[in-house]
Amino acid sequence: MRIHADQEKCCGAGSCVLAAPDVFDQREEDGIVVVLDPAPPAALHDAVREAAAICPAAAITVTD
Amino acid sequence: MTTAERTAPPDTLTVPASRAPGCPFDPAPAVADAARTEPITRATLWDGTPCWLVTGHQDVRTVLGDPRFSADGLRPGFPFLTAGAREVIGQKPTFIRMDDPGHAKLRRMLTAEFMVKKVEAMRPEVQHLADDLLDRMTAGRNSADLVREFALPLPSLVICLLLGVPYEDHEFFQERSGILLALRSTPAEAKAALDELVEYLTRLAQAKRERPDDGIISRLVARGELSDGEIASMGRLLLVAGHETTANMTSLGTLALLRNPDQLARLRAEPALIKGAVEELLRYLTIVHNGVPRVATEDVVLGGSTIRAGEGVLCMINSANRDATVFPEADALDVARDARRHVAFGFGVHQCLGQPLARVELQIALTTLLRRLPDLRLAIPYEEVPFRGDMQIYGVHSLPVAW
Ligand code: SF4
Numbered sequence: 001m002r003i004h005a006d007q008e009k010c011c012g013a014g015s016c017v018l019a020a021p022d023v024f025d026q027r028e029e030d031g032i033v034v035v036l037d038p039a040p041p042a043a044l045h046d047a048v049r050e051a052a053a054i055c056p057a058a059a060i061t062v063t064d
Numbered sequence: 065m066t067t068a069e070r071t072a073p074p075d076t077l078t079v080p081a082s083r084a085p086g087c088p089f090d091p092a093p094a095v096a097d098a099a100r101t102e103p104i105t106r107a108t109l110w111d112g113t114p115c116w117l118v119t120g121h122q123d124v125r126t127v128l129g130d131p132r133f134s135a136d137g138l139r140p141g142f143p144f145l146t147a148g149a150r151e152v153i154g155q156k157p158t159f160i161r162m163d164d165p166g167h168a169k170l171r172r173m174l175t176a177e178f179m180v181k182k183v184e185a186m187r188p189e190v191q192h193l194a195d196d197l198l199d200r201m202t203a204g205r206n207s208a209d210l211v212r213e214f215a216l217p218l219p220s221l222v223i224c225l226l227l228g229v230p231y232e233d234h235e236f237f238q239e240r241s242g243i244l245l246a247l248r249s250t251p252a253e254a255k256a257a258l259d260e261l262v263e264y265l266t267r268l269a270q271a272k273r274e275r276p277d278d279g280i281i282s283r284l285v286a287r288g289e290l291s292d293g294e295i296a297s298m299g300r301l302l303l304v305a306g307h308e309t310t311a312n313m314t315s316l317g318t319l320a321l322l323r324n325p326d327q328l329a330r331l332r333a334e335p336a337l338i339k340g341a342v343e344e345l346l347r348y349l350t351i352v353h354n355g356v357p358r359v360a361t362e363d364v365v366l367g368g369s370t371i372r373a374g375e376g377v378l379c380m381i382n383s384a385n386r387d388a389t390v391f392p393e394a395d396a397l398d399v400a401r402d403a404r405r406h407v408a409f410g411f412g413v414h415q416c417l418g419q420p421l422a423r424v425e426l427q428i429a430l431t432t433l434l435r436r437l438p439d440l441r442l443a444i445p446y447e448e449v450p451f452r453g454d455m456q457i458y459g460v461h462s463l464p465v466a467w
Contacts, residue, residue, distance in 0.1 A: 011415060013409070015419075017181075018420075056129070
């Protein structure tokens, strides 16, 4: 699994951080998403898919 | 638009729709009916203007995520939910009624203030405030109005602290915020309330210029990008939004648990369920109950209907959150379900900025309440609870409880 987060689209509401805290974080200065682990282990895949599904800005894309 | 076009046929659904008769926790019966029969339907606003009602989960997400549906309150055709809202938006639009890039520019000045990490770090402080309020509420007594003594002061104290607004003035801004959110406020009343709030916050911004503190208003002043008036408008939005939403989720959420004793027992037995339980209460209750307004900027085909440029659309997030294709047995409260796909905070780039804070406040408020008052119960007959069908944010006007 590869993760891409579009920082231009992100509106910083943080849903992804709550859904998958090991994979997503927010930038200190402006709350914009940062990907901590662009190729997370299988155990985290469900959480990442959930994060992508609830991201209000459709900023997270996941490719298998 | 001609007068003839504005007159509603007698059988069309009017919004805001009446919540009676029906279960006070469910969407208005007419909206729920519409959601069952047609995902996208014609409706009429309170003033006779026609608009579209979007009720299904996927369609609501589609509209709220699509820039062809504008949040700009100054665009012709924008569907206002009250006469007061129309007046207020014409006066001083805030970023929730703007489109990108203007919206993003202003919103991004605030995203860092409400990011998950920062808000999580506030837990001890929020916990302390919650305990303090309950100490005072329960001292030498066994009954109180939960709204006045706990559910409202908690988020009010927190947002005042964050903004750098003196809590001593809470009656002043709680009253104005109530007028702004009442469905029947006249345009003149809404305008007066808005002007007083903005004037108060403008003075506050000026004062912070001389004596800065570490609140959000001071930080906005220090950025030097906005005028005091613009800062005041932004502060007004945060102040009003920070008050009524979390307060009503706390009191209505408590009532929903009291009315579902099996769910209450489950949460008491497994306090670790609280995070999911808060998501479920947000889904089940969805206190933004009159719809999220948008206006189409071009013709869009949605669910077989063509929404024309300039036509208003209301996204009914409350019926979307009861969509059984996404949430099995959607009309049941189930504190153990995975409700994270709810749209109670909206969807798209306008999704609630303060949601990490709302979550922390709700988790702490409910956990503390249930832990400290094991015998919590309603102190009046359920039939006498004053529900807020008359407000833009649903909930209860008061909640007399005993313990
Ligand atoms: S959920 Fe989406 S919009 Fe929100 S912070 Fe994460 S990437 Fe950004």
